Amino acid sequence: MNKADLVKRMGANTGLLRKDIEIIVNELFKEIKKALSDNERIELRNFGVFVNKQRKAKLARNPRTGEPVNIPARLVTVFKPSKELKDMVTQ
Secondary structure (H helix, E strand, O other), X not given: OOHHHHHHHHHHHHOOOHHHHHHHXXXXXXXXXXXXXXXXXXXXXXXXXXXXXXXXXXXXEOOOOOOEEEEOOEEEEEEEEOHHHHHHHHO
């Protein structure tokens, strides 16, 4: 499912105009991005949590040449689904 499919389904379920739903979805995504860029934790009850985690620097190898490659430490965004979401998916 992509964003257009999501907007279409939400319109069918709510009866709202597609244009209005598109604005709401875009604003939701914009606020999530902004919060994550400010290193805030986003908790959506019964859905899950988005959080930034620090990855350590590590030494890897180039598979083609075998040369060592330094990978610097960095922040990565992770999603942890709620128990309710996990149960729904596994059924």
